[in-house]
Amino acid sequence: MAHPYTRVGAGILTAAAVLAVTGCGGSAISGTSSDKDEPLKVGLVVPLTGPVSSTGKALRNAFELGVKKVNDAGGVNGAKVKYVVVDDGGDPATSTQLARRLVQRDGVSMLFGTITGDTAEAVAKVADDAKVPFGTAILGDGGQCRPYAWGFGESTRQLLTPTVPALLEKYGKKVAVVGSDYNFPHHYLDVAKQQVKRAGGSVVAEEFSPIGQTDWQPVIKRLKAARPDVLLTMVVGSDAVSFSQQAKQFGLLTPELGYDGAPLDSDYYPALSALVNGRTHTVRWTDRLDDPASRAFVADYRKAYKFDGPMPEVAGNAYFGIQFFLAAAEEARATDGEAINTEIGRLSFDSPLGEKTRFSGANHLLQADMVQVTIKSGGAYEVSHKLGRVADTTPTPGCA
Structure with a gap:
């Protein structure tokens, strides 16, 4: 495998540019700018309360470590990434309200998060209207494609x-x-x-x-x-x-x-x-992947959050997914949502999810590797078979 997080294709990104972050805990600055020195702002919509809160917390934790990774390496376009976390409780109406607030009041250039498909669809509609990219880390897809929505989870x-x-x-x-x-x-x-x-x-x-x-x-x-x-x-x-x-x-x-x-x-x-x-x-991901970047992430997660159980798959998708998003923002050389969205569709990215992963233009789903795991006593999700890339380029309405 090529070195993790390397930008593949025209305009190779430096490791510092692609991987960076030190948790910038939630203070947002209103407004957006194309000035390369202006910090990029990301809005995370996630259920921290309600019936899917445990999964939501895992997504948030991994997102924060992903941003920290990028900021520690220099940030995006020479500035540390900022982010704002909001709790939608798994309710689509709340998701809509909070996503609008993040865009209109907090001035975020991209959105990330949610757990259930109906909340993802709610945020995706806001993202389309505002012309800012939105990334999900949850498994599955809703059968509809939106120009500004990108799925890092398994379809x-x-x-x-x-x-x-x-x-x-x-x-x-x-x-x-x-x-x-x-x-x-x-x-x-x-x-x-x-x-x-x-x-x-x-x-x-x-x-x-x-x-x-x-x-x-x-x-x-x-x-x-x-x-x-x-x-x-x-x-x-x-x-x-x-x-x-x-x-x-x-x-x-x-x-x-x-x-x-x-x-x-x-x-x-x-x-x-x-x-x-x-x-x-x-x-798509298990904490038993034998990859240096994955092992480092697992160690950081367990230390930071005092977590010793099997790590949720959504954590890996969120951690490597937000780094993909931030690499696209670096390539765009701007905090403009439309410019970043264009680069997301062009980017090819190496990580433990696979070499040269990229999105299908027909459905905005990440074309990445999959593995079969056997669940062992004690919670070890051991890799029993590497399936390689399981492609899903089936056209769906909205992007085909």
């Missing part, structure tokens, strides 16, 4: 393309899908149906429930009645824990059932360890 196809055929070969051809009732899980089901059909299987049940569900017994009863061989779940937040525990309690989740989806993410391991140990899972 649905990147997740399911290697996962579905392996599950069907091992467990059987009948697949059930369950998810939280918002845009991304529905898109996940649509893609899953395509992948299952391509692998020679069939979807025998599909269930969606609003976030905050506590009694899953009726849903589990219907899923169990379909007698699936494989269960794909995109139930998120604290609901992922309650659903999985009740699925075990009421006899749906057994060792003989193929099981994959959000509850296998490392975020949930402390609560679900007994239910996921020994299973395999497809991810």
Whole structure:
């Protein structure tokens, strides 16, 4: 692998320019400027409270370390990066309000963050209107592309393309899908149906429930009645824990059932360890990647936040994703959102997520490497198979 964080292509960036940051904790300066000496300001919209707050905090922590990395190496365009963190509580209306405030009052040149697909869509609309780039680190995509929105997380196809055929070969051809009732899980089901059909299987049940569900017994009863061989779940937040525990309690989740989806993410391991140990899972990043830059990030994260559990995948996406964004800002030589957005679409970037990663112009999804991990007792998400680049250049409305 080339040296991490090297700008590939015309105009190679120095290591100091590409990697920098010392946490500039939230004081923002209003207004934007194209003056290269003007500090770049980033707005982070993230749920620090509410049902997905644990994942939101991991995203914030990794974002702050990513900015610190860049600032420690000199910042962007000779100035330290500034940022403002706001808590949207996982509510799309709040996400919209706060994103507008960040742009209009705090004068940010780019936006980053959110966890659920509906809050990401809310911020993306604001970003489009304001013509400032917005980066997400969450897994999945909502099936719609926006000119100023860029997804650093694993897309649905990147997740399911290697996962579905392996599950069907091992467990059987009948697949059930369950998810939280918002845009991304529905898109996940649509893609899953395509992948299952391509692998020679069939979807025998599909269930969606609003976030905050506590009694899953009726849903589990219907899923169990379909007698699936494989269960794909995109139930998120604290609901992922309650659903999985009740699925075990009421006899749906057994060792003989193929099981994959959000509850296998490392975020949930402390609560679900007994239910996921020994299973395999497809991810973009794990804290067990044997790469110097990844190992250094893991060590810094554990020291800074006194964290000793398996690190959430979103942390790696956020840490390396914000560095990608800031490298594009360095290349743009400006704090103008439109200029930075153009450079994001042109940039090719090396990191533990892969060599020469770049975005597909057809859908603004990062074309990066994927790995299969085996979940070991104690929370080690060990790499069992390097999948390489799992491309997803499927055109989506808005950018195709």
